[in-house]
Amino acid sequence: xxxxxxxxxxxxxxxxxxxxxxxxxxxxxxxxxxxxxxxxxxxxxxxxxxxxxxxxxxxxxxxxxxxxxxxxxxxxxxxxxxxxxxxxxxxxxxxxxxxxxxxxxxxxxxxxxxxxxxxxxxxxxxxxxxxxxxxxxxxxxxxxxxxxxxxxxxxxxxxxxxxxxxxxxxxxxxxxxxxxxxxxxxxxxxxxxxxxxxxxxxxxxxxxxxxxxxxxxxxxxxxxxxxxxxxxxxxxxxxxxxxxxxxxxxxxxxxxxxxxxxxxxxxxxxxxxxxxxxxxxxxxxxxxxxxxxxxxxxxxxxxxxxxxxxxxxxxxxxxxxxxxxxxxxxxxxxxxxxxxxxxxxxxxxxxxxxxxxxxxxxxxxxxxxxxxxxxxxxxxxxxxxxxxxxxxxxxxxxxxxxxxxxxxxxxxxxxxxxxxxxxxxxxxxxxxxxxxxxxxxxxxxxxxxxxxxxxxxxxxxxxxxxxxxxxxxxxxxxxxxxxxxxxxxxxxxxxxxxxxxxxxxxxxxxxxxxxxxxxxxxxxxxxxxxxxxxxxxxxxxxxxxxxxxxxxxxxxxxxxxxxxxx
Numbered sequence: 001x002x003x004x005x006x007x008x009x010x011x012x013x014x015x016x017x018x019x020x021x022x023x024x025x026x027x028x029x030x031x032x033x034x035x036x037x038x039x040x041x042x043x044x045x046x047x048x049x050x051x052x053x054x055x056x057x058x059x060x061x062x063x064x065x066x067x068x069x070x071x072x073x074x075x076x077x078x079x080x081x082x083x084x085x086x087x088x089x090x091x092x093x094x095x096x097x098x099x100x101x102x103x104x105x106x107x108x109x110x111x112x113x114x115x116x117x118x119x120x121x122x123x124x125x126x127x128x129x130x131x132x133x134x135x136x137x138x139x140x141x142x143x144x145x146x147x148x149x150x151x152x153x154x155x156x157x158x159x160x161x162x163x164x165x166x167x168x169x170x171x172x173x174x175x176x177x178x179x180x181x182x183x184x185x186x187x188x189x190x191x192x193x194x195x196x197x198x199x200x201x202x203x204x205x206x207x208x209x210x211x212x213x214x215x216x217x218x219x220x221x222x223x224x225x226x227x228x229x230x231x232x233x234x235x236x237x238x239x240x241x242x243x244x245x246x247x248x249x250x251x252x253x254x255x256x257x258x259x260x261x262x263x264x265x266x267x268x269x270x271x272x273x274x275x276x277x278x279x280x281x282x283x284x285x286x287x288x289x290x291x292x293x294x295x296x297x298x299x300x301x302x303x304x305x306x307x308x309x310x311x312x313x314x315x316x317x318x319x320x321x322x323x324x325x326x327x328x329x330x331x332x333x334x335x336x337x338x339x340x341x342x343x344x345x346x347x348x349x350x351x352x353x354x355x356x357x358x359x360x361x362x363x364x365x366x367x368x369x370x371x372x373x374x375x376x377x378x379x380x381x382x383x384x385x386x387x388x389x390x391x392x393x394x395x396x397x398x399x400x401x402x403x404x405x406x407x408x409x410x411x412x413x414x415x416x417x418x419x420x421x422x423x424x425x426x427x428x429x430x431x432x433x434x435x436x437x438x439x440x441x442x443x444x445x446x447x448x449x450x451x452x453x454x455x456x457x458x459x460x461x462x463x464x465x466x467x468x469x470x471x472x473x474x475x476x477x478x479x480x481x482x483x484x485x486x487x488x489x490x491x492x493x494x495x496x497x498x499x500x501x502x503x504x505x506x507x508x509x510x511x512x513x514x515x516x517x518x519x520x521x522x523x524x525x526x527x528x529x530x531x532x533x534x535x536x537x538x539x540x541x542x543x544x545x546x547x548x549x550x551x552x553x554x555x556x557x558x559x560x561x562x563x564x565x566x
Contacts, residue, residue: 003330004093004257005046005199005257005283005330005371006330006371006489006490007480007485007489008045008046008093008257008371009043009044009045009046009366009371009372009373009374009476009479009480010044010046010047010048010332010334010371010372010373010374011039011042011044011046011047011048011373011374011375011376012048012049012050012334012337012338012373012374012375012376013032013047013048013049013050013376014027014050014060014338014375014376014426014427015027015028015029015031015032015049015050015052015061015074016050016060016061016073016074016427016446016447017427017428017429017430017440017445017446017447018031018032018035018376018430018440019031019032019034019035019430019432019440020440020441020442020443020445021033021034023441023442023443024073024441024443025441025443025444025445025446026073026074026441026445026446027074027429027430027440027441027446028073028074028075028079029052029070029074029075029079029080029082029083030075030079030082030083032047032049032083033079033082033083033086033087036086036087036090036092037090038458039092040090040091040092041473042379042469042472042473042476043472043473043476043477043480044092044374044476045091045092045093046092046093046094046095046198046257046371046373047087047092047093047094047095048095048096048097048201048259048373049094049095049096049097050097050338051064051096051097051099051203052070052071052074052075052080053065053066053067053068053069053070053071053099054066054069054070054071054072055071055104056104056106056170057071057073058104058168058170058171058396059167059168059170059171059396060338060427062097062099062102062167062171062203063102063103063104063105063106063168063170063171064099064103064104064107065103065104065106065107065108066107066108067188067191068188068191080195081195081196084195084196084197085196088196093198093199093257094196094197094198095197095198095199095200095201095256095257095259096192096197096200096201097200097201097202097203098188098189098192098200098201098202098203099203099204100174100176100185100202100203100204100205100208101166101173101174101203101204101205101207101208102165102166102167102171102172102173102174102204103171103172103174104170104171105169105170105171105172106170108121109121109124109125109184110124110125110172113125113172114156114158114159114163115158115159117159117161120180122159123175123178123180123181124174124175124178124180124181124184125163125164125172125173125174125175126163126164126172126173126174126175126210127156127159127161127162127163127164128141128142128153128161128162128164128214129141129160129161129162130153130155130160130161130162138155140152140153140155140162141153141162141214142214142215142216142217142232143216143217143221143225143226143227144216144217144226144227144229144232144233145222145224145226145227145228145229146165146166146167146168146226147166147167147397148167148168148396148397148400149222149224149226149299149397149400149401149404150169150224150226150400150404151224151226152164152165152166152226152232152233153165154169154172164210166207166233167204168396173207173210173233174208176208176209176238176239176242177209177210177212177238182242182245182246185246186245186246186249186250189246189250189251190250193250193254193256197256198256198257199254199256199257199258199259199283200256200258200259201258201259201260201261201286202258202259202260202261202282203261204261205239205243205260205261205262205274205282206234206235206239206260206261206262206266207233207234208239208242208243209233209236209237209238209239209242210232210233210236211231211232211233211236217229217232223404223405223408224404228299234266235262235266235270235273240273240274240281243260243274243281243282244281246281247281251281251282257283257284258281258282258283258284259282259283259284259285259286259332260274260275260281260282260284260285260286261285261286262274262285262286262287266285266287267324268320268321268323268324268325269324271285271287271321271324271325271329272324272325272328272329275325275329275330276328276329277328277329277330278328280329283330284329284330284331284332284370284371285332286332286334286337287321288340289317289321290314290317290318291335291336291340291346293309293310293311293313293314293317293347294307294308294309294310294346294347295307295308295310296417296420296421297421298397298421298422298423299401301401301405301408301409301413301414301417303409303413304413305416305417305420307420309346309347309521311500311501311502311503311504311521311522312498312499312500312501314347314504314521315495315498315504316495316498318333318368318495319495319498322368322369322370322493326369326493330370330371331369331370331371332370332371332372332373333365333368333369333370333371333372333373334365334372334373334374334375335347335361335365335374335375335378336375336378336426337373337375337426338375338423338426338427339423339426340423340425340426341384341420341421341422341425341426342377342378342382342383342384342425342426343361343378344357344358344361344378344381344382344383345383345384345420345425346384347361347521348360348361348557349523349556349557350381350383350384352523352556353523353556353557354381354383354456355381355466355467355468355541356541356542356555356556356557356558356559357541357556357557358381358468358471359468359471359540359541359557359559360519360520360521360541360557360558360559361519362379362468362471362472362475362541363475363517363519363539363541363559363560363561364504364517364519364559366472366475366476366479367475367478367479367488367508367515367517367561368493368506369491369492369493369508374472375426376430377426377428377430377431378472379468379469379472380431380456380457380458380461380467380468380469381456381468382428382430382431382450382456383450383452383456384419384420384425385419385422385424385425385428385448385450386419386450386451386452387415387418387419387424387448388415390402390411390414390415390418392424392448393418393422393424394424394427394447395418395422395423395424395427397422397423398418398422398423398424402414402418424447427447428447428448428449428450429441429445429447429449429450429453430458431449431450431453431456431457431458432457432458432459433457433458433459433460434453434454434455434457434459434460437449438450438453438457439457439458439459466543471539471541474539475539478538478539478561484513484515484538486510486511486513487508487509487510487511487513487514487515488508488515490510491508491509491510491511491513491515492507492508492509492510493506493507493508494506494507494508494509496516496530497528500528502520502521502522502524502526503518503519503520503521503526503528503554504518504519504521505517505518505519505528505530513563513564514532514563514564515538515561515562515563515564516530516532516535516560516561516562516564517559517560517561517562518530518552518554518559518560518562519541519557519558519559520554520555520556520557520558520559521557522556522557523556523557524556525553525554525555525556526553526554527551527552527553527554528551528552528554529549529550529551529552530549530550530552530562531550532549532550532562532564532566533549533550533566534549534564534565534566535547535549535562535563535564535565536562536563536565537560537561537562537563538561538562538563539560539561540558540559540560540561541557541558541559541560542555542558545558545560547560547562549562
């Protein structure tokens with residue numbers, strides 16, 4: 001099989017807030033089609049499009065009620081076919097989210113399953129009887145927590161059982177131990193591959209296998225009285241049997257790329273079970289290990305929160321994944337997805353050094369080893385939300401956490417935490433222009449627009465040669481150029497001075513070329529010495545950089561890409 005995906009640059013699109021073509025305030029498939037020329041000019045060539053299947057949208061489309069239909073808010077199946085065709089005509093490939101762990105509770109399978117214990121569909125989900133506690137109250141089968149800060153179980157009165165749901169109660173987990181269910185899900189994958197998609201990002205794949213002993217966790221309980229013990233349903237051995245079957249029956253028969261979402265907690269060694277070039281079911285896996293290296297966490301509120309990028313931890317995480325995988329598996333690299341804060345707010349400084357810190361983050365990531373994926377809006381330096389009212393947030397995780405801790409913290413503290421960590425940060429409308437609603441729609445958008453859209457938008461940056469957008473274009477052009485592609489695609493990656501607290505520096509070497517990428521992650525001037533004297537500066541996060549090695553004087557968030565000439 002070809003490995004075209006090693007040279008690709010990915011771009012994740014969150015369709016709900018990318019571009020609204022029909023003026024109803026919600027992004028749609030025709031909107032994506034209208035922006036394909038923009039994406040082509042950006043320099044990306046692999047579009048990962050978030051779920052647009054029919055859904056009640058309890059969790060923004062990851063709760064699927066019909067895998068074979070496009071939700072009317074996004075368009076029609078013909079719109080999806082047109083998008084695939086138009087993308088291919090431009091040399092752009094498309095991968096879709098394949099949601100295998102759960103369905104919506106409005107899926108016909110679950111509607112039948114929850115009313116009829118004797119139905120085949122009942123076996124497609126995970127059911128257990130409840131327990132009675134010392135007070136005579138009915139309680140869930142186990143003390144396991146969901147990822148949304150409540151119990152991993154929901155009671156179903158019609159059958160007097162609990163069904164398992166590690167996300168929202170409207171997203172019941174599928175029972176992958178049932179062969180008939182596995183075949184139904186493989187049919188879904190075949191359908192979309194036959195429609196012409198070029199692969200999948202497989203959502204929440206680490207959780208398909210559960211600990212079938214269904215025993216209480218001994219982990220300390222959280223504020224809601226549940227145990228956040230992800231080992232009960234993450235990376236369990238049976239999972240890899242399921243994936244081997246999926247690969248053998250479906251994936252290996254198509255020239256596609258597959259990326260599994262394994263989340264946090266999976267080691268590089270564990271990732272090889274998914275993506276070993278010889279034995280793995282997938283071509284690569286996403287991990288979240290690098291996404292929260294600044295002292296905050298989406299699941300924990302502290303007072304006061306001390307937010308500071310741990311540059312050493314960040315470097316060591318990237319290096320550990322490279323060292324653990326590069327000889328046996330391919331890597332994706334990315335800063336954020338639809339579940340994470342905006343990277344310029346997470347690791348940069350959007351208030352004082354918006355432009356240089358956004359460019360610095362671009363240099364640092366997009367010249368690494370692996371297939372890079374950017375998230376829509378990252379290329380213009382979109383920031384975290386500026387919401388001032390709790391109802392502005394739509395993230396179900398925010399609502400659940402607020403209910404659990406509202407009596408422990410002042411609202412102002414919680415709002416500050418949500419502005420830093422909420423999934424809404426990545427889900428605000430794409431900022432296309434300074435027109436009303438950021439040029440996203442002619443109507444009030446489904447999600448509130450970030451108030452800084454008048455200053456941060458595509459239209460303003462398109463014509464500015466020093467903009468973040470044009471810097472992204474330049475970095476991707478360099479990465480794909482005939483002269484430098486061998487070093488950036490296949491070259492050795494070596495981290496430099498991994499214990500330096502302020503500078504993220506690495507070397508790429510291949511075909512007689514040596515490239516240094518040196519990035520200051522702080523808002524202060526920093527000195528750094530490289531083992532070279534004669535270099536050519538290919539790119540910088542400042543327009544007037546003139547590095548004089550070996551000692552570099554890096555300004556706040558200054559990043560330079562240096563071609564060694566000696």
